[in-house]
Amino acid sequence: MELTIFGTAAAEAWPAPFCRCEACREARRRGGPNLRTRSGALLDSDLKIDFGPDTIAHMHRTGRDLAEVRTLVFTHQHSDHIVPTELEWAAPPYTLTPPPPIAVFGNAEVGGMIAREFPDLAAQNLDLRPPLVPLKTVTTPTGDTILPLPADHAAGSLLLRITRAGKTLFYGHDSGLYPPATLEALGDGPPLDIALFDCTYGAQETTNRGHLGIGGVVQMAEELRRRGAVTEKTKLVATHFSHNGRLLHEELVEAFLPHRIAVAFDGMVVRA
Numbered sequence: 001m002e003l004t005i006f007g008t009a010a011a012e013a014w015p016a017p018f019c020r021c022e023a024c025r026e027a028r029r030r031g032g033p034n035l036r037t038r039s040g041a042l043l044d045s046d047l048k049i050d051f052g053p054d055t056i057a058h059m060h061r062t063g064r065d066l067a068e069v070r071t072l073v074f075t076h077q078h079s080d081h082i083v084p085t086e087l088e089w090a091a092p093p094y095t096l097t098p099p100p101p102i103a104v105f106g107n108a109e110v111g112g113m114i115a116r117e118f119p120d121l122a123a124q125n126l127d128l129r130p131p132l133v134p135l136k137t138v139t140t141p142t143g144d145t146i147l148p149l150p151a152d153h154a155a156g157s158l159l160l161r162i163t164r165a166g167k168t169l170f171y172g173h174d175s176g177l178y179p180p181a182t183l184e185a186l187g188d189g190p191p192l193d194i195a196l197f198d199c200t201y202g203a204q205e206t207t208n209r210g211h212l213g214i215g216g217v218v219q220m221a222e223e224l225r226r227r228g229a230v231t232e233k234t235k236l237v238a239t240h241f242s243h244n245g246r247l248l249h250e251e252l253v254e255a256f257l258p259h260r261i262a263v264a265f266d267g268m269v270v271r272a
């Protein structure tokens, strides 16, 4: 499996538009991996995770498109992860090569947002599936299984364990320290090939509620290792960074190096 991580910032992006804090000024000065857009990822070319406000820019920057997407799965309802109006472009006349209907999965809140935006979902090329229920597996049109897991974040937020052709991805954001049911389910499941962690708080003092900081990411990775979900082969990646976390990309890389956790940057490709 190949995961392209298009955006690696928290909701306000980094640099943040109305901010001249030290971390934003330094990110503007250094550029490169320090310029972070709102999150979203693509598994191979057909399974899109989240559809935030920067999605079209992600396609332009990477030379990719979403024409092969058969499944769209949402983690939660926050505006950096879903902008329902942007789904309008999946149907004619906004595409002249319309894909088959896209299976859309999300929690009840996400489903409601999409259904309110598009009274005629079929005309939009969207096949909205029943709301995801934590710990209940669903199967995608291409035969992948998605296990939604509870998160410590906005009500109904989900972490995603996606299994495709014998490989398993854990898409772990947005979340604070994982609820016991999530740790148990991951421990009971197959070893993870790729695991992504929310690191919104960076080097901030934090109790790791709602999001994680560096310490929380390391703690969760170690807990998953203890339970057998993380192995020597698991590719560990921290993402979803905020200027409030203070550490720039280069310093984040240094902080995570001893833990063998990679620091995501916009456009990063992870293969397993």
Ligand SMILES: [Zn+2]
Pocket: 010, 011, 039, 078, 080, 081, 174, 240
């Ligand atoms: Zn977010």
Ligand SMILES: [Zn+2]
Pocket: 016, 019, 020, 021, 022, 023, 024, 025, 243, 244
């Ligand atoms: Zn700032």
Ligand SMILES: [Zn+2]
Pocket: 076, 078, 153, 154, 174
């Ligand atoms: Zn969120």
